[in-house]
Every structure is written in C-alpha cells, then in structure tokens.
Amino acid sequence: MSSPGKIADVLLHPDWIIPVQPAGEVLTGHSLAMRDGRIVALAPRAELAGWQAQEELELPGQVLLPGLINAHGHAAMSLLRGYADDQPLMPWLEQHIWPAEAAHVSAEFVADGTELAMAEMIRCGTTTFSDMYFFPEAAAEAVQAAGMRCQLSIPVIGFQTAWARDAGECISKGLALRDSLKHDERISVVFGPHATYTVPEADLARVATLAAELDLPVQIHLHETAAEVLQAVEATGERPIDTLDRLGLLSPRAQCVHMTDLGQQDIELLVATGAHVVHCPRSNMKLGSGICPSEKLRASGINLALGSDGAASNNSLNLFAEMQAAALLAKVSDADASALPAAAVLEMATLGGARALGIDEQVGSLEVGKLADIIAVDLSGPATQPVHNPLSQVVYACNGSEVSHSWVGGRPLLRDRQLTTINTSALASRVQDWRGRIATHRNSAA
Ligand SMILES: CSC[C@H]1O[C@@H](n2cnc3c(O)ncnc32)[C@H](O)[C@@H]1O
Numbered sequence: 423m424s425s426p427g428k429i430a431d432v433l434l435h436p437d438w439i440i441p442v443q444p445a446g447e448v449l450t451g452h453s454l455a456m457r458d459g460r461i462v463a464l465a466p467r468a469e470l471a472g473w474q475a476q477e478e479l480e481l482p483g484q485v486l487l488p489g490l491i492n493a494h495g496h497a498a499m500s501l502l503r504g505y506a507d508d509q510p511l512m513p514w515l516e517q518h519i520w521p522a523e524a525a526h527v528s529a530e531f532v533a534d535g536t537e538l539a540m541a542e543m544i545r546c547g548t549t550t551f552s553d554m555y556f557f558p559e560a561a562a563e564a565v566q567a568a569g570m571r572c573q574l575s576i577p578v579i580g581f582q583t584a585w586a587r588d589a590g591e592c593i594s595k596g597l598a599l600r601d602s603l604k605h606d607e608r609i610s611v612v613f614g615p616h617a618t619y620t621v622p623e624a625d626l627a628r629v630a631t632l633a634a635e636l637d638l639p640v641q642i643h644l645h646e647t648a649a650e651v652l653q654a655v656e657a658t659g660e661r662p663i664d665t666l667d668r669l670g671l672l673s674p675r676a677q678c679v680h681m682t683d684l685g686q687q688d689i690e691l692l693v694a695t696g697a698h699v700v701h702c703p704r705s706n707m708k709l710g711s712g713i714c715p716s717e718k719l720r721a722s723g724i725n726l727a728l729g730s731d732g733a734a735s736n737n738s739l740n741l742f743a744e745m746q747a748a749a750l751l752a753k754v755s756d757a758d759a760s761a762l763p764a765a766a767v768l769e770m771a772t773l774g775g776a777r778a779l780g781i782d783e784q785v786g787s788l789e790v791g792k793l794a795d796i797i798a799v800d801l802s803g804p805a806t807q808p809v810h811n812p813l814s815q816v817v818y819a820c821n822g823s824e825v826s827h828s829w830v831g832g833r834p835l836l837r838d839r840q841l842t843t844i845n846t847s848a849l850a851s852r853v854q855d856w857r858g859r860i861a862t863h864r865n866s867a868a
C-alpha cells in the first residue's frame with residue numbers, strides 16, 4: 423500500500439537527470455514524480471518504489487532536463503524565415519524586414535506565425551519563450567492554445583505600424599493586454615521597448631516610470647552592433663547603455679538583448695545595476711553583428727540567458743543550436759577552450775533564462791516544489807552514443823531532434839516526439855498560404 427503522500431500524476435524513470443541546480447550535477451538511476459503541475463519528488467528510483475502514479479514512463483537511454491527557456495525572439499517572424507538573408511542588421515531591417523512587416527503583419531499573421539514558432543520550439547525542447555512582436559493579443563491567444571509558458575514583451579516602437587500609431591499607443595494597448603491577462607498563470611506581460619534608436623527618449627522615460635511603479639521587467643535590444651553604439655555617441659554623446667542608466671532603466675528588471683559592443687565600464691555598469699544579458703549567438707553571427715563577451719560577463723557575475731531572436735535572422739528557433747553556438751563562439755573568440763563550459767551553457771538555457779525573466783522561483787531547474795516544466799532527451803541514437811557524460815552530449819552532440827517528451831506545468835505538449843496541442847497539418851496549410859501571399863506581394867513590387 424502506498425501512503426497518501428506518495429501519489430503522483432506522472433512518474434518518470436530516465437537513465438539520467440540533470441537538475442541544473444546544483445550546477446553541473448548529473449544524477450544516475452533517479453526518478454521524478456509530478457503532481458498537480460509541480461515536481462513532488464526527485465530521488466533514487468528505489469526510494470520511489472512505494473509511489474502510485476496514474477502514468478509511469480520508463481525512459482531508457484534518456485536524460486531529463488528542465489524545459490529550455492528561449493529568452494528573446496519575435497515568434498511570428500517564423501513566417502519571414504529565409505525572406506532576406508546575408509545582410510547586416512540595419513539594411514536587413516530597413517530595406518527588407520520593416521517593409522515586409524508593413525505589408526503583411528496583422529493579427530492573423532501573428533496568430534499563425536506564433537503557432538508555427540511554437541511548434542518548432544516545443545519539438546526541440548523549449549517550454550518557455552519570450553516574445554516581442556506586434557499584435558501581442560493574437561500571440562497570447564496562440565500561446566494559451568498551445569500551452570507554453572511565455573513572457574510577452576509589449577512591443578514599443580516610435581513609428582506607425584499596423585498595430586499602433588506610435589510608442590504611446592503601444593504602451594496603452596500593452597497595458598490593457600496585461601490587465602486582461604492578469605489571471606493567466608503561464609503568460610506574463612512586460613515592457614519591450616525595441617531599442618534606443620527607435621523609441622523616443624520621452625517614451626523610454628515613461629516605460630522606466632511605469633516599469634518601476636508596476637515592478638515589471640523591461641526587455642530591449644541593446645548594443646547589438648558597434649555601429650549602433652557609434653551612431654548613438656555621435657548623435658547624443660552617450661552610449662545606449664548610459665542612456666538607459668540615466669533614464670533609470672538599468673536594474674534587475676532589465677533584460678539587455680545582444681550586448682556585443684561592451685567596454686569595461688559597460689560591464690561594471692551591468693554588475694552595479696544587476697541587469698541581465700540575453701545572448702543571441704546565432705543571430706549575432708548571421709547578421710555579422712558582433713560578439714557578446716559571454717565568458718567575461720559570466721566571470722563578472724552577470725546573469726546570462728540565451729535567445730534565438732527571430733527566425734528571419736537565425737534562421738531557426740532551436741535552443742540546442744544556440745547552446746552549441748554560444749559555447750563554440752566563446753571558445754573561439756577568447757582563444758580559450760575552457761570558456762563557457764557545458765554546464766554553464768546549459769544553465770544559461772534554463773536557470774539563467776528563468777532568472778532573467780524573473781521566474782526562477784518557479785522554473786529553470788528540476789527541484790521539488792517547482793513547476794513541472796520538463797523535457798526528456800533521448801541519447802540512444804548513434805549521434806549521441808556512447809554516453810560518457812550526458813551533459814556533454816546535451817550541449818555538444820544533440821541537435822534538438824532527440825527531444826522525445828515535454829511537459830509545461832505537468833501538461834504534456836510533446837509525447838513520443840508528437841505535438842499534443844498543435845494541429846501540424848492544418849498549420850502547414852495556413853503557412854503555405856502565407857508563403858504564397860508574401861511571394862505574390864514581393865513579385866508585384868519588383
Ligand atoms: C517592436 S516588435 C520587434 C521588431 O524588432 C524587429 N527585429 C527583429 N530582429 C531584430 C534584431 O535583431 N534587432 C533589432 N530589431 C529586430 C522586428 O522585425 C520588429 O520590427
């Protein structure tokens with residue numbers, strides 16, 4: 423007979439568990455129990471022998487990890503994947519992406535593009551993502567249907583778009599959305615001013631005031647390229663990070679995305695203010711933007727998260743690819759093979775992301791009491807054998823296709839590599855329609 427406390431909804435028996443906290447730990451022969459959306463036990467298998475569960479899953483050859491956290495992206499831009507490649511940031515945005523967004527972005531575009539992005543992300547292990555895009559109301563509905571956890575950053579930008587006429591309207595619409603989602607347990611709404619070069623200073627100041635009043639995180643593209651920093655210095659006499667500091671936007675609520683052009687003073691400012699850095703290595707490499715000095719930031723004690731950025735600048739939304747890119751880029755840029763070791767990179771993709779998003783009490787590691795945001799990764803295939811060290815396989819050998827199961831708050835979103843909440847064939851036909859519409863418009867404009 424099992425005692426009343428020993429009841430689970432799901433009991434998992436993998437070969438290994440990497441809980442991420444304590445850092446670097448790899449558990450062998452342990453099992454994990456979930457109940458009511460939370461982790462209720464994590465212990466050697468023998469200790470869970472008396473437990474009863476509605477579902478018991480043997481996972482031989484598999485490792486359990488916390489669900490991955492994609493801390494920066496523009497989900498609906500999945501519909502613009504491959505639309506404009508091999509361009510640097512500003513020509514890419516000004517000559518290709520912003521005109522395409524002006525022509526196509528609508529609530530329907532965002533609903534379909536966000537669903538496509540989520541299908542891709544869930545399949546390769548992401549359980550939480552941060553999104554910064556127009557029509558966040560449509561993204562919120564898609565997220566609710568798919569069951570992922572999400573930080574929606576209110577997109578604040580200083581020019582007219584299909585969603586809002588100016589930054590002021592972005593803020594008011596965003597706050598109304600935040601109000602309507604206040605009871606949603608999986609979606610948080612925070613501020614997402616696009617960048618210092620697109621948001622007027624008065625609107626950035628307003629965001630700073632509101633964020634402090636409401637205690638809301640603020641995510642912003644910052645120091646993405648050296649050109650961005652140089653232009654700001656020429657125009658204002660100030661580096662963008664100093665502008666944010668002057669406006670009161672640098673604090674533990676700040677999520678600074680990209681951060682490639684950083685001097686020692688910038689790093690000291692990040693340390694002093696407790697701001698987080700979201701590293702997007704593949705997007706930075708593809709746009710030729712620059713290199714975030716990730717190991718130096720880590721050594722300085724700055725919290726690091728990982729992001730894919732949008733699929734139009736990456737061109738995938740795969741945190742396994744991002745982990746590998748982060749590790750390899752740090753080693754080559756520092757000419758030091760010990761830079762950003764595997765455990766540190768996995769922490770960036772999990773607990774570091776949770777810290778940046780302010781949800782590390784709830785997710786980011788496998789610990790009793792935390793929400794059951796969990797993935798199972800199958801290491802039994804030839805590309806991940808033999809397993810001398812599961813942590814090494816996860817960071818250096820996996821490509822994301824090894825993810826077999828995923829749960830968010832105990833709810834399965836992926837079972838045996840099949841999505842449970844997204845109808846992929848219906849989605850594929852809508853995505854084909856978008857491809858046709860986008861191509862027709864481009865051909866007619868040529
Ligand atoms: C305000 S909604 C988001 C806005 O950001 C654009 N965007 C996509 N990728 C990047 C990037 O790497 N740097 C700066 N801006 C980016 C996106 O196209 C939307 O217009």
Ligand SMILES: [Zn+2]
Binds near residue numbers: 496643679731732
């Ligand atoms: Zn971005």
